[in-house]
Amino acid sequence: MKACPICGAMHPDEQAVCHCGADLSRVPPVPARPAAPMPQGPPAALGYGPPPPFVARPMGGPGWPPLARREYSWTDILTILGFSAALAGYFWAGVLLLPLGLVASIIGFRGPNRRGLAVAGIVVSAIGVLLKVMMMLNEAGLLPYWFTDGILFS
Ligand SMILES: [Zn+2]
Structure with a gap:
């Protein structure tokens, strides 16, 4: 692929003249960016396995916010x-x-x-x-x- 220096349109390497009239013969070809391959296969093969099992934490254990106590002043x-x-x-x-x-x-x-x-x-x-x-x-x-x-x- 190569891009027209005038209008920017993409053309095959073998095309010599753009539809806008620009000379494409001396334009270096631009490697076409390969499309990112879509991930295929089961999730485990893609690096993200099944979600981690939910582990219930005990009430009031570490990580729990302190209980809102109604304090009598x-x-x-x-x-x-x-x-x-x-x-x-x-x-x-x-x-x-x-x-x-x-x-x-x-x-x-x-x-x-x-x-x-x-x-x-x-x-x-x-x-x-x-x-x-x-x-x-x-x-x-x-x-x-x-x-x-x-x-x-x-
Ligand atoms: Zn052009």
Whole structure:
């Protein structure tokens, strides 16, 4: 084979003139690139044998990623304790439990988990503290009548 120097068309060695008119007589022949032989025969003869057998590794052995454990941090514990204390403070020892629940819930909120429960604890304990303070002031007679009275009843 030889390639035309003008148009690049391939021609047999014996062809003297290209269809474009170029003289091919002095063009050196280019060895035709032999087509890559298609692999023949069974896969084992081609160098890639049967796939390696699947070997099950034991669970938790080497190579396994560490199990994702749900870790309880101090903020989680404080969140749960804070919410529980806030609820309990409505029934018993509100003066002690409600501020405790508020503080614990605020600290628990700064942790990464259980934000919703921490917010619930903050809201419940804050309302409880407010109500408790109001009741204490009312019982002590420190609230003015215009504050404690409603519209219909006085
Ligand atoms: Zn040509």
